[in-house]
Amino acid sequence: MEKTILHVDINSYFATMLQQENPALRGVPVGVVKDAGRTCLIATSKEAKLQGVSTGFRKKDALQICPNIICVPASFERYLDTTKRLQKVFASISPSIYIYSLDEAFIDITDCRKHLYPDVHLLGKNIQEHIKNELGSWVTCNVGIANNRLMAKMASEVAPKGDIIEVTSKNKEALLASTPFKDVCGIGYGLSKKLALYNVYYPYQIRFIPEDELLALVGPFWATELQKIAYGEEPHGLSQLDREQPHMKSVGRSITGYRLYSDPTEIKHILRNLSLEIIEKVRTMHLAGRHISIGLYGQADSWSTHITLQSPTNHVFELLTQVDKLYDQWDHSFKVIKFSVRLSLLHPQQQDQLLPAWQKLESVQKALDTINSKYGRFTAHPAAVPAQKDLIHPEVTGFLGDRLYQLSTE
Ligand SMILES: [Mg+2]
Structure with a gap:
């Protein structure tokens, strides 16, 4: 039987969601930056695109072409929430969906087309309507329909905004x-x-x-x-x-600072902060890892080191101790702009560890998990990391870099 695949893609997702939240931004060119103070546009609204400003533009270049562009910081937490709502819409259409990025999915309706969706155009229209109801009236999407993913995506890429194209x-x-x-x-x-x-x-x-x-x-x-x-x-x-990917093999996080760092306390704080995020992710996925690596990058230099533990860990105190030890091997020979931490050789978490020391860490960690899931991420964390207000929070990437993690959190 010939397949029927739909590719659904929200138009200018990051910018559109900001316009949905704030009506004052609708109909005007909007550029999305990662954070206040950042200069690179990570997304642009359809109005900005019409004026020739697209993703990757620097703010000052964008302003030259399009003086009335408004640059707004992204709201990643919010996108994760809307993405989950979007995924529910996709899942209501067919059991066979593949989430391709934060705002797009392939939906295979081969098995249900004959009885449920004899008119695929009507289905496309219904999906657009459903998404508007779920995410807001300003949100439009393209739908490409074809007998495989390549052509379905090609169709939705070239379709005019908010249109449906069947190949x-x-x-x-x-x-x-x-x-x-x-x-x-x-x-x-x-x-x-x-x-x-x-x-x-x-x-x-x-x-x-x-x-x-x-x-x-x-x-x-x-x-x-x-x-x-x-x-x-x-x-x-x-x-x-x-x-199916059985599970992730490693979880890493890196961040580029706004400036060069030379103060050891500051550098350590950032590495510890990234470690918190890694622990949260591996625990959410019920994994634990044995290989820890850290990397520091300057303008021209870089340094990295790693350690392989005897048994896997997913406890924050243990990771922080190891990261500190690794950091202490560094000779401070350059100023740092980019930081990275990675936990790899991940395996499903074993529940049957009998060592009392491990069990104690596990109970402390479980208590932290409970508090944080109730009161918000990083509410309770080791005193060795910066105060809550200064913490760097996880980033949501358009390409679902940590897709298995993002899809497994509720
Ligand atoms: Mg899109």
Whole structure:
């Protein structure tokens, strides 16, 4: 049976949600920055896009093109909440969904199309309506419908804002011949630059590169992927999405500061703060890890070190002790701008540890978990980290970097 896949994608998600919350921002160009004081735009509203300002612009360049742009800090906690509501909408349509990023999903309706959704356009409209009811009237989304993920996403990428496009045998070739690589899932910037050497800018044109030259240009893996994309077939990278990942292998967190840091107390505080977040994540996923690494990065230098423990941990006090020990090995030879901590060799948490010392840590940690789940993240934390008001909180990334964690928190 031919498949029916929908790709649903909220238009300008980060900016749209800010406009939904604050009507004064609606209809005006909005740029979203990570935090107050940041200068890089991580998202822009459709009004800003119309004026030529897109993601990745620096604030001052954006202001030159579009003097009335309003730059607003992102509200990541809020996005996580709206994303969960969005996921419920997706899940109500079909049991077979794949959340692709914070604001987009593939929905497979192959098995329920005949009886539940004979009219896929109507289904698209209903989804748009449902999302408006759930997230707000300002929120629009594109829906692409096709027999595989590649074409469904391509359709929703090129559709005008708030539109529904179904890929049929009539429009498929035209779509392949007119969709630039930036809108083709799986073809990144580097690959599109290589193809540009052959004056190839659209999937359809790949068909005309001689096979041996394509192989020489991109290697065997990408040659096969590109051959599929050229004909609108689903490449391996997208077909793989269904494969269940048993659990995450590592959880890491890095942050780039606003300035250079040289005070050891400040540097230690940041590393400890990132450790808190890692513990919260691994505990939420019922995992524990044995390998701990930290990294410090300056303008030109970097330093990192690691340790492998005898038995896995997911206790904050133990991680903080180890991170402090690792940090003490550093020679302070440069000023630091970027910090990272990672806990890897993760495995499902064992409940049957009998050592009294471990059991004591586990009960303390459980008490902390209970308080924090009731009163908010990091409400109770070791005194060795900064005061609550100065803590750095987890970041939600558009690509669900920690997707398994984000999807497992309720
Ligand atoms: Mg989107």
